[in-house]
Amino acid sequence: MEKPLLSVRNLTIDIPVGGGTLHAVRGIDFDLNRGETLCIVGESGSGKSLTSLAVMGLLGKTIRRTADRMDFDGTDLTRANPRTMRKLRGARMSMIFQEPMTSLNPAYTIGDQLTEALLLHKPVGREAARARAVELLEKVGITAAESRLSQYPHQLSGGLRQRVMIAMALMCEPELIIADEPTTALDVTIQAQILRLLYDLGREMNMAMILITHDLGVVARVADKVAVMYAGELVETGPAADVFNTPSHPYTRGLLRCIPLPGKTERGSTLGTIPGIVPSLVGDIEGCAFRTRCPYAEAACRSEIPRQGSAGHAFRCIHEDGKRQAEEATA
């Protein structure tokens, strides 16, 4: 088996808050191979965005990150000094944010911002950088790319700005792209186009991608691997087809029942819900974090939760197959 491009073991993120420590991410593991797309899906506060920032080394100073291992193609990210991280960011791994309006600098032209990273990281001239920028803008489907270089971000629509962000992330041909809710702020038709673009480019350039999203529809369509995150833990991980076809953790199934499925869910019928709320992440959680909302919770859920399933498709639950078959039988 090939060596994964990114390998994370026991990643923990702690944020000091007024009344103690908020354990935002509680010991998660994942691997990502070249050319693969991993979707981290979860609701707000699950720690998915912090996870991506932790990989990029972009967490704030007050936030504490620890990991047994965080290996990016032989570089140990837990020990990398700021200079090494700066070299990696932009050149070998880059990030696409949710809100293209705030992540582009309004004071500089599109061309300046596109070429900046390339000029910084690679020994290329200004002309070559501009040529590369035009090439990429065309690749992300922007017409009249040459003339766009002298435009400012406010002159572009939201969809175009997000395309520029993608082109910017691709300038140095990174091996890893982290996209945090890249299409959430966009309209549905634009969302489909942007996702398709990311998907195709990833395949074409053999890039690994981590896509952070709350949208299960997006996950199902673009992910190779899925990681479902709840209260700072990965409750279920596996190939997209397995996770969606045989969702084993009760939380994953609960989420899937919440969304109306055109053609499958009866129109106007009552949708599934997950009662209760996410537990407070300040302090320790005893046993399974989902037990306060889980229909199958029992006393044993307060103890250590085993990881079940195969190496490919794993989930954390004390019940065999997370009561999936029992649930399907009653349905």
Next chain:
Amino acid sequence: MTRQSTQSSPVLELRNVTKTYKVKQGLFGKARPLTAVNDVSLSLPRGEVLGLVGESGCGKSTLAKILLGLEAPTHGQVLVDGEEIGAQDRLSLARRIQPIFQDPYSSLNPRKSIFDIVSLPLRVHGVGGPQDWEKQVREILDIVGLPARVMNTYPSQMSGGQRQRVAIARALIMKPEIVICDEPTSALDVSVQSQILNLLGDLRREFGLTYLFISHDLAVVEHLATRVAVMYLGRIVEEADVAGLFDHARHPYTQALLKSVLTPEPGLGVPDTQLGMAYPNPIDPPSGCQFHPRCPLATAHCKAKAPRPVPTPQGLVECHLYDTESPMFDNKAA
């Protein structure tokens, strides 16, 4: 809900409603008209849910503001129960139409207790006294699934889903006939969204409410709506009942919208909507059919001539392909 009316008579009707803004470009630029809502006619029968879908900037939120009396239409009429809105005073309009907004973090005044927020309509309309208010607030909170003790708390102490329930309680306390839901769940987490959608469905059945449900999420619209109108650049390009629209979409734009819905079904990949990408600038709308620059089926005729609304048994559609008098009329498509 004592007003006598038959099931089919529209409780809300829009006739040729147009809203134009003057937009100034630059300090000394000339003001140019921006037509946010362009000659929209819609009718909403009592007890139905009209889903209004379209991309941002298509005019759906402006339409909601007109219905709430927050903006006056430039032309056209809005009729509630057959009476024109302009002629009624704002208070009686407010009794009949109430909004639920998208962002429950912005729609509740952070300085006010939940009791103050929910009872505001009663106080504005001078209904009853403080004793009644508390009783009514208690009742409505119970209906939306909140315990009475939240009355003394503040919005900052609540979660997004709870806040949206408070917003719903405020909208319903005067027992309106029509509720304008402007993206009521798009700021919420998936598990909370389904709770709010269920609540909205239950409330409609229980109180015979009529909804105008504005959303960009087609799966949600399909689930909740009985009729659907698709808006593009201020115009309604297709309108049909929910089955007709989702099972047999006719307008190429509707088809593209439906195609772009990403359902959680692995292996299907990301669809190719075949839309030209850019949403046009509403200040410079395209000639002819406004959708033609993005339409995969567009011809020279579409660029030259704007289609007229074609009435069909299913509902209206604005496309040359379905107009028997158009040279582009396509028997197969129709």
Next chain:
Amino acid sequence: MAHIDNTDPLLQEITGPTPGQMLRKRVFGHQGLLIGAVVLIILLFIAIFAPLLAPHDPYAQSLMNRMEPPVFLGGTWEHPLGTDHLGRDYLSRLIYGARVSLLIGAVAALISGVIGTAMGVAAGYFGGRVDMVVTFLINVRLAMPVVLVALAVVAILGGSLQVVIVVLGLLLWDRFAVVMRASTLQVRGREYVAAARAIGASTPRVILSEIMPNIANNLIVVITLEMAHAILLEAALSFLGLGVQPPTPSWGLMVSEGKNMMLFEPWLVLIPGAVLFLLVLAINLMGDGLRDVTAPENRS
């Protein structure tokens, strides 16, 4: 379902403090604010109870006892802070002077606060022409040099407490207007304002009960700053002889009267100067503190 720990999930959720509780906690955790407030309250107390606290009549002259030094410079306890060039008890004049300073600060800030807030809120809420007119007025006002205009007006009308208060009140509204306009613009776009309008609430009601509570924190901060500003301007005008007229005890006037003897009897200038400094510092500490304390809510 018997194993679910929280039978009432809502109970868990509503545990945070109310906005009022949070504010109280922040207020009592802010040292600058507390120090400023304590000093200000003491000065306010002194001003209110001046007749009871002052050992002598501040106007009573005693030419025999002119320019007696304070106790700490070898004076007697009869006049703890000495006497001025007319033999008036310096401590008593200082105590009565607090009345003048605080009165001018408070009333001038109140007048300009009402004018500026009305203009700023109207401009922010209604926009369009109203905004254009208000913005124009603000620019006109900003183009006028305050001290010069105040000097000119006082020179024409003659100096008195009332004139100084009114002139300062009519001149210091610019910051109120600018800040209130910006805050209103920000709040006006919130959906709860649209919701209140959709409920049928009248415009005054929307402004008073939806907008004002959410911009009040900014207003309080500007009030404190302008109070300090007005107090300093009064002192400056009085120093130049165009403010409060003698024999009214005003700190600015006291500095002015003492300046001739400054080289020989520096305490005549230093004592009123120091209390003026203390008062303005206290007010500014409080204003800064209030801004710190109310800011976190704006962020959330």
